[in-house]
Structures are given as C-alpha cells and as structure tokens.
Amino acid sequence: MTDLPAAAPDDLAPAGGDTPLVQLADVTKSFGARQALAGISFTVPAGQVCGLLGPNGAGKTTLFRLLMGVLKVTSGRVRVAGLDAFEDRVSVMRQLGFLPDEPVFYAYLSGRELLQLSAAMHGLDVAATMARLAPTVARLRMADQLDAYAEEYSRGTKKKLGLLLALLHQPRLLVLDEPTNGLDVESTHLFYALIREQAASGTTILFSTHLMDHVARLCSHAVIINEGRVVAAGSLQALQAGHGDATLEDMFLRLTQRPPQEA
Numbered sequence: 001m002t003d004l005p006a007a008a009p010d011d012l013a014p015a016g017g018d019t020p021l022v023q024l025a026d027v028t029k030s031f032g033a034r035q036a037l038a039g040i041s042f043t044v045p046a047g048q049v050c051g052l053l054g055p056n057g058a059g060k061t062t063l064f065r066l067l068m069g070v071l072k073v074t075s076g077r078v079r080v081a082g083l084d085a086f087e088d089r090v091s092v093m094r095q096l097g098f099l100p101d102e103p104v105f106y107a108y109l110s111g112r113e114l115l116q117l118s119a120a121m122h123g124l125d126v127a128a129t130m131a132r133l134a135p136t137v138a139r140l141r142m143a144d145q146l147d148a149y150a151e152e153y154s155r156g157t158k159k160k161l162g163l164l165l166a167l168l169h170q171p172r173l174l175v176l177d178e179p180t181n182g183l184d185v186e187s188t189h190l191f192y193a194l195i196r197e198q199a200a201s202g203t204t205i206l207f208s209t210h211l212m213d214h215v216a217r218l219c220s221h222a223v224i225i226n227e228g229r230v231v232a233a234g235s236l237q238a239l240q241a242g243h244g245d246a247t248l249e250d251m252f253l254r255l256t257q258r259p260p261q262e263a
C-alpha cells in the first residue's frame with residue numbers, strides 16, 4: 001500500500017488480527033457531475049456495532065454499495081477485512097452479509113429455495129444450513145411462508161428473508177441498510193434482539209437508520225455523514241460528551257442542518 005492519503009495514514013492498516021473490518025480512506029464517489037461522497041474516512045474495528053447516520057441523500061446507500069463491491073470508488077480506498085471491496089469482492093462476500101433497504105429476489109423461487117440456493121452458492125451443506133436456520137425462521141414467524149414465492153411476500157416479510165440471507169453464511173460483518181424500515185413493532189424488537197445476539201457472538205455490525213432512539217439503544221459507535229462528508233464519528237459516549245448536545249438527535253440536527261430553500 002503505497003498510495004495512502006496523507007490525511008488518514010492510520011486508516012488502512014495491513015491485514016492481520018487487529019485490522020478493522022471496515023476501512024474507508026479518503027473515499028470519493030461521483031455519478032457524472034454529482035459527487036455523492038466527498039472524501040470519507042472512518043474505520044469500524046471488529047466487535048463494534050456502528051450506526052451510519054445521515055439525512056436523505058447524504059450518501060449512505062452509495063457507501064454500502066461501495067462496501068459490497070457493486071460500485072467502484074472514484075478515488076480513495078474501501079477495504080473489508082483487509083481486502084479491496086471492489087477488486088476482491090468475491091472473497092469479501094464470503095465475510096460480509098448485506099441486508100438492502102428493499103431486498104429484491106429472483107421471481108418464481110420460494111423463500112426456502114432462495115435460502116437453499118444461497119447456501120449452495122456459499123459452498124455450505126444445504127440441509128445443515130437449513131437446520132441451523134430453522135429456529136431463527138420460527139422466531140421470525142416465517143415457517144408457514146417459506147414455501148411461497150418470495151416476490152409475493154409483504155414488504156416486512158421480504159425484509160425478514162433478506163436478514164436470513166444475510167445471516168446464512170455466518171459472516172464476520174453484517175451491513176444492514178435501514179434494517180427495520182417497513183417492519184411492525186414486534187418484528188422490529190425481534191430484529192434488534194437478533195442483531196444484539198449477533199453482536200454478542202462477535203459479529204461486527206454497520207447499519208444505517210433514521211431512528212436516533214434505535215441508535216442509542218443498539219450502537220456502541222456512530223458515524224454521521226452529511227452531503228458526502230463525515231461530520232462526526234466515535235463512541236456514542238464520546239460523541240455526546242464532546243459535542244455538548246442534550247441528545248444524539250439534537251446533535252444530528254445541528255450537524256446536518258441546511259439553509260431553508262427558497263420557494
């Protein structure tokens with residue numbers, strides 16, 4: 001690694017036991033003339049539950065798509081477990097489980113068939129994987145829906161199947177885009193219980209949400225982005241102590257406020 005940005009020399013440590021699972025160093029991403037990310041640097045060390053917060057259009061989904069290797073950076077570096085998120089995306093996928101905001105599935109496959117297909121694609125024993133997932137399927141109240149076409153599921157049930165697909169290969173890193181968007185209250189609690197259990201078993205979690213109270217309940221750390229830039233990052237305790245706002249929500253609103261738009 002010879003082309004480290006001077007501003008973030010420690011952000012891309014060499015791969016090894018202490019390598020942060022997520023490393024972004026001076027990342028920019030443009031779509032034509034539109035710059036979605038304007039020099040993002042932060043890391044997520046192993047074991048963290050990190051909330052990625054930002055107003056609409058801040059760049060959260062773009063950042064997740066870079067982590068998934070779906071997009072390539074315009075400049076800078078994105079690494080997952082020490083691997084280049086774009087160049088090494090096949091290896092990255094083995095270590096990362098992703099729940100998109102709006103999961104989309106192959107038409108004419110049932111939830112069960114999608115789980116079996118995904119298990120096979122990960123090179124797992126399909127029957128053993130389905131048996132391992134069965135208690136989670138039951139907790140999510142999906143046992144009686146597993147043989148219906150996934151495309152016909154309700155939005156919340158699609159999200160549950162998306163979570164099962166993200167967890168299926170027991171990844172070291174879970175990336176969740178608005179995980180509880182569209183879920184009812186009971187399912188939201190269940191999702192958070194599952195996320196906490198994953199974190200307790202050592203899985204690193206990076207998730208986006210617009211719900212500040214959920215961040216306070218679930219996260220150890222947070223990164224706030226606005227207009228493609230990091231405006232605050234750190235442990236929740238340090239963020240609140242350092243910025244002097246009464247609540248995380250107050251801090252978020254202050255750091256991301258925009259001038260009123262003319263009518």
Ligand SMILES: Nc1ncnc2c1ncn2[C@@H]1O[C@H](COP(=O)(O)OP(=O)(O)OP(=O)(O)O)[C@@H](O)[C@H]1O
Nearest residue numbers: 031034035036054055056057058059060061062063
């Ligand atoms: N494929 C694309 N082509 C052009 N512009 C894009 C593309 N994807 C994202 N953008 C732009 O990049 C910016 C960041 O979008 P992004 O979807 O990453 O924001 P977000 O933080 O996920 O927003 P939200 O909270 O509304 O989901 C926006 O201005 C968006 O219009």
